Amino acid sequence: MYQEIILDHYKNPHGRGLRDPFDAESFQVNPTCGDEVTLRVSLDGDKVGDVSYEGQGCSISQASASVLTDLVVGHTVDEAMSTMEAFVELMQGRGQVEPDEDVLEDAVAFAGVAKYPARVKCALLGWMAFKDALTRTEANRRNGEAS
Amino acid sequence: MYQEIILDHYKNPHGRGLRDPFDAESFQVNPTCGDEVTLRVSLDGDKVGDVSYEGQGCSISQASASVLTDLVVGHTVDEAMSTMEAFVELMQGRGQVEPDEDVLEDAVAFAGVAKYPARVKCALLGWMAFKDALTRTEANRRNGEAS
C-alpha cells in the first residue's frame, strides 16, 4: 500500500504550513490514534485560493493532505467537492473501486490504502478538515450577509 | 422428593393461623416466586411458647412451616436454634448430609428436597421468618430493658 507517490508526498509535502489570510479553519482529530490536522481554506471568488495545513500524523494522513492541496487549489469549490467525493468513494470502496486518474491524479495511489480499513480514516483526515472548513466558510458568508 | 410426610403436613398443616399475643412477627418473601409467610413467635420464659403463621406457598414451604412448629414449640430458644441449624445444614447439603432423626423428626423427610436447589428456598422460608422473629424478640427485649 505504500506507493512511491505516497512516500514522496510524505517526505516532501506540498502546501504545508498555516498561512494567512484565510476564510475558515478546521481542526480534526482521529480519536483512535490521536492524529491531528489543522487546515485553513482561503477562497478566491468561487475558487479555492489556498489550502494550508499543519498536523501530526502518519505517512498516509500527511501524504493525503499534500495530495489534497494539489487537487483542489485553483479549482472551483464545486470541482473540489466532486473530487473529494471521488476520493471518499475510492477510500471506502475496500479496494473494489476503480479510481479515475483524470479526476484523482496522484490520489489514485491511495487505492491500496482502501484495502486496510484501519487506515482509511488516516487518508480521509485532511479531507474531512477541508470539507468542514468549506462548510464553515459558507456559514461565515451567510452570517456575514445576514448581519 | 414429595415424601408422604411432606404431603401430610401440606394437607393438614400444624399450628397454622396467626394468633395473639405474640412477641415478634416476621414477614418473609421468596423473590423468585412471590411466596410469602408471616410468622409470629411468642416466648414463654426461655422457651418458645407458640409459633403461629400464615402465608401462601407451595407444598414444600407450607409443610416445612408446619414441621417447624412441631419441632420448636415447647423447646428452649437454644434448642430451637440448634434444630434450625441442623435443618439448614440438611437443606444446603445438596443431598449429601445424613439427617439426625432424633433432632429433626419429621423434617428428615425434606432430605430429598435438598437435591433440588430451586426448592431449598421454599423449605427455608418459614425458618428464615422464625429466625428473624427471634432476632426481633431479642431486640425488643433489649430496647425494653434500655428504656
Added chain:
Amino acid sequence: MTTTTSAGSVPLDVGAVRGDFPILARTVRDGKPLVYLDSGATSQRPLQVLDAERRFLETSNAAVHRGAHQLAEESTDAYEGARVRIAEFVGATPGELVFTKNATEGFNLVAYAMSNSATSGEEAERFRIGPGDEIVITEMEHHANLVPWQQLCQRTGATLRWFGVTDDGRLDLSDVDSLITERTKLVAFTHQSNVLGTVNPLETLVRKAKSVGALTLADACQSVPHMPVDFAGSGVDFAVFSGHKMLGPSGIGVLYGRRELLEAMPPFITGGSMIELVRMEGSTFAPPPQRFEAGSPMTSQAVGLGAAVEYLSAVGMDRIAAHEHALTEAALAGLGEIDGVRIIGPADSADRGGAVSFVIDGVHPHDAGQVLDSLGVAVRVGHHCAWPLHRRMGVPATVRASFYLYNDLSEVDALVAGVREAQRFFGVA
C-alpha cells in the same frame, strides 16, 4: 408435525430444525426426553450459531475498532457485519443499533441518558426530565421495563404512571387520554407480554404518544424472536431486545434508537472506544452507536447473534409465527379442557404470542413445575419478573409454557399430560 402459515406457504419442518439443536437430544431426570418449553426465559442455540462464534474465535478474534493488524480488521468486519445483518432483520439502519449486554441494559441506557441530560449540553434538552414530567408504562411490564423508570423518577422527581390490564389480560386503554398527556415525556410498553402472551397495539400507542410529543420505547424482547418486526416502519423511537431469546448468545442485547435521537442523547456507560477527545479536564464523545458502546464489546456474541438472525431469516419469521400460533392454539385448547386449570392471559389466540401461563386449583405452580420437571417437561414457575402483573391477576405465581420454532405438537401433549399428572399427584383430580 407440520403447520401451515396463513399465507399457505411451505410449513416449518420441525424435525429438520430440531436436528440443529444438540441440547434438544438430551434426556433429563433419569432418562426422560427433554421437552423444553422455557424459551420465553432463554432459547437454545443451533449449531449454526455455535459454529459461527467458534469459527470467529479460532480464526479472527481480536480487539475491534482499535488495531491495525489483520486480525483486528477481520474482527471489526465480523462485528460490524453482524450489526448490519441484525439491523436489516428488525427494519433499522446499522447506526441505529447499540449493542448492550442484555435487554435490561438497554432500558437503563435510555433511563440514565435521560437523567444525565440534566448535566449535558443543549442538544440533550429533549431528554430532560424533572418534577411535573411523567413516564407512562403498563401494569404488564417485565421488571426490566419498570424498575429503571421507578429509579429514574427517584433520581429526577418525575412521576411514574401506568396503564392497567383487563381481566382477560389485555391492555386497558380506556383511560389513555388521561394517561398520555402533555406532561408525558416517555411511553414505555411491552410489545408482547412474556407472561400473558398479549401483543399490544404498538402503532396505536406510538401515534398517541407522538400526538403529545412524548417519546416511545417498546420492549421487543418477546416480539423480535417470534414475529417479523419493522421498527422504522412502526415509528417507535426506541426498542430493546435480547440475543439469548432469539437463538443467539447470552451476554448481548440490542437497543434500537432513531438516529436523530441517538445523536442528541448523552452517553450512559463511559470509557474507552466511545470518546472523541480525552483530556484530564474533560472529554467529548463519539457519534452513535459507538458513543453508547464503552469498553471492549461483546465481539463473538455479536457474531453469534448475526448468525442467529440469518438462521431465523432462513427459516422465515412468518413461518415461525404461524408455527407458534398453531402450538399456542393447541396448548390453549388442551389446557382449556382440564377442569381446575385457569389460563392467565387471553384465552383466544388473536394478537397473542406463544407464552401460555396458567394456574391449577389446589396445586401450587412450584409443585406443578416440579412434577412436570420429573416428566422431562421444562417450564418456568413464579412471577416471571412481572410481579405487579401477577398481583393484578390475583395470583402469586403461574406456570408458564413458552414455545419456539423447535417445539412440536407432541410437546404440547406432554405438557397437558403433565398437568393432569400433577393434579392426580396432589389429589385434586
Added chain:
Amino acid sequence: MTTTTSAGSVPLDVGAVRGDFPILARTVRDGKPLVYLDSGATSQRPLQVLDAERRFLETSNAAVHRGAHQLAEESTDAYEGARVRIAEFVGATPGELVFTKNATEGFNLVAYAMSNSATSGEEAERFRIGPGDEIVITEMEHHANLVPWQQLCQRTGATLRWFGVTDDGRLDLSDVDSLITERTKLVAFTHQSNVLGTVNPLETLVRKAKSVGALTLADACQSVPHMPVDFAGSGVDFAVFSGHKMLGPSGIGVLYGRRELLEAMPPFITGGSMIELVRMEGSTFAPPPQRFEAGSPMTSQAVGLGAAVEYLSAVGMDRIAAHEHALTEAALAGLGEIDGVRIIGPADSADRGGAVSFVIDGVHPHDAGQVLDSLGVAVRVGHHCAWPLHRRMGVPATVRASFYLYNDLSEVDALVAGVREAQRFFGVA
C-alpha cells in the same frame, strides 16, 4: 523456549501452551505465521475455554436463578460454580464478585452507585459525593478509569484530581499528601499500566487512602491476567478486571467489592433478578452480588471465564509472570539496541509488566504497525485508550507490543526485526 521462575520451579512449556490455542497456528498477510503481540488489548482463548463454553451450551444452557427444571439447576450451578473459582483466583469470597459485561461497566457501576446514593437510604451515606469532595486518579489511567469519574464529577459537582507521571513512566508520588486529603472520597488507580507496563504500589496507595477515610479502587485489568493477586489481602475496596484479557470470553468482566461495601451500595442497572419486592409504587433490592446483576446474565461467558482461571492456575500465575518477565527483558534489550527507538515507560524491568510501548524517530506508529502487520507481527498502535498519558509523555501515539503466556522469544526477535525493517522502509536507518 524456557524461562525459570524466581522460585526456580519448572519453567513454562510454551510449545505445549501454544498447542491449546488454535488461532496461533494461522497465517496472515500472504502466508506469514501470526505473531500475536496484542494480548494487552485482548487475549486469545485456549481449547479448554472454548470447549467448556460449548459443552455448557450443548448440554445445560437455561436461565439461571429462575427455573425449577433440571437445565435451570445445572446452569445455575455452572454459573455460580464459576464465580467460586474466579473468587478463589483473586483472593475473594464469591459474594464479593459481581459479573459485568466488561471492566468498563465495573468502573461505571461504582461511579453511578455513588451518584445514586444521593437518592438512596442512609446505609448508602458513605458513598455520597458532592461539591467539595474529591476523587483522585492518575495521569496514566485507561479512559475506562478516567471518563466515568469525570462524568461522576459532572453529575455531582465533585472535583477530579490526579497524580502525575514521571519521565520514566512511574507514578509521581511526590505530592501524595496534598492530593490525598480529608476531602478525598475515592482513590482510583491502575494496578498495572496498559501502556507503560508500570506496576503501581497498590498497598501504599491503599494505606494512604485509608488513613484519610477514602475508598480505593484498583484497575486490575492488566494485573489479574498476568500475576498472582490477592484482593482481600491487599485491603483494596474495589477492583475491576476483564474476562477477554485473561483467556476468557468477551462480554464478561468482574467487579470485586468488599462485602460490607457492596451491601451498603445502591444498585446501578436495575430490572429483573436483582429485586427483592416489586410493586408499581416502588421496589426493594436483593443482597449483593445479585443486586448488581440485573437481567439475564452472561451465563456461558461466566462458565468460560471459570475455565480460563482453571487454565491459568494449572499453568501457574507465578510461572506466567516469570515467563512474561523474561520476554519483557528481551524486548527491552532488543529494542533498546536500535538507534532511534525510544521506550515509553520504565526502561528497566523491575515492577513492570509485559506491555512495551515505544516510538521510532521518523516513523509514525501507524506506519510502523503497518510494516509489522505486513510481516505477520500484530501489535497495537495509537494511544491505547490512554490519551492524557500520551500527551504527558510528549507523543501522540505509540507502538505497543504486549506479551502473554503463549508468546516466545522468537516472537520478540520478530518484533525487533520488524522495527528495523520499518526503519529501513522509511529510510531512517
